[in-house]
Amino acid sequence: MENNNLQTQQKQPTSLALIGLSRPTLAILNEDYPKVKNIESKQEINGLLNYLITILNIKVSSEEEKLQLDKQMILIFDLIKTKFGSLTVPEIKEAFKMFVAKEFPELKVFRMLDCIVVAEVLNAFKEFRSDSLRGYDEKKMRLLTEPEPISESEKKKYSLNQIKIIFEDLKEKGYSSDIWIYWEKDLKTRELTDFANKVNATVPNSEKLKMYAVEEQLYLQQIKAELITSRMQSAKWAVENATNQIKKNLKIGTVVNRCRCLIGSRYLKNYLTDFEEFKKQIDNEV
Known part of the structure; x- marks a missing residue:
């Protein structure tokens, strides 16, 4: 007999539903029920197999025919679990409803049940589902890959932790390589x-230019040394990119940030006796 509990028992809506992505019925059948490959309940397994027999109106007239049908159903379930295990029970039921309703034009409907028929029906259903849900799947992937917005409190907490790191670096080494983070309000x-x-x-432009020239040479020496020792493609790209920027009289971002860290470190070293005052120098809102 069919397991009615499986049809009526709905799980909690997924997070996609909660954030407003309307889910088609085919998506619900796929997302809200366990995959066949994970089902261990004999009741659910038997319910599915009995459903297939019933919807195709398969009859047996002797004990021998019943024995043959039972053997066939064992093979059918093994096929479903190993080759179509990513489907759910409701999906398989829906596939056979569509089959008997002649909604797969390429398939002829026969009142028979074997592995070949099952494979044809389920492959046709997977193709139909893929075509039907293409737009939904694209929206779903965009939602899943979009970063969640960061709250203001989380931003402030992160900024406070970062300022503490800069404070400790300056106390320990007299220099912090993270100061450049606080140089621009908006990268655009x-x-x-x-x-x-x-x-x-606090720094004259002439001094900034000299500092940049020195740091540019140091940076070139560093990345060329890395290219010699590592031979990695990324090191080769770094050298080529820096060389091209110099030829075009363009500033190298890494070097600019080094200079920012140097003059920023020099400035902030005057405020290491009081963390609260130090913090205010960088960001009054933290």
Whole structure:
């Protein structure tokens, strides 16, 4: 007999439903029920096999025919579990409903049940489902790969932790390689932060140019040494990219950030006696 509990028992909506992505029926049948390959309940297995026999109206007239049908059903379930294990029981039932309703034009409907028929029906259903859910799957993947928005409290917590790292680096080494993070408000507009403007005001442009030239040479020496020792493609790309930028009189981002860290470290070393004051120098809102 068919296991009615399987049809009526719905799981909790997925997170996609909760965030507003409307799910088609075919998606619900696939996402809200266990995959056949994971089912261990004999009741559910027998319910599925009995459903296939019933919907195709398979009859047996002797004990021998019943024995042959039982053997065939063992093979059919093994086929389903090993080759179509990613389907769910409701999906398989829906596939055979579509089959008897002649919704797979390429398949002729016969009142018989064997592995070949089952494979043809389930392959036709998978193809139909794939075509039907293409738009839904694309939206689903976009939602799953989009980063979740960060709350203001989380941003402030992250920023506070980062400032603590800079504070400890300066106390220990007199230099922090993370200061550049606080140099621009927006990477698109390139607008400088109040902290960057304060630091820039303490260093003449002529000194900045000299510092950049020195750091550029040091950076070139470093990446060329890495290319010799590692021979990695990334090291080769770094050398080629830096060389091309220099030829075009373009600033190298890594070198710019090094200079920012140097002058920022020099500025912040004057505030290492009081963390609260140190923090305010970088970001008043943290």
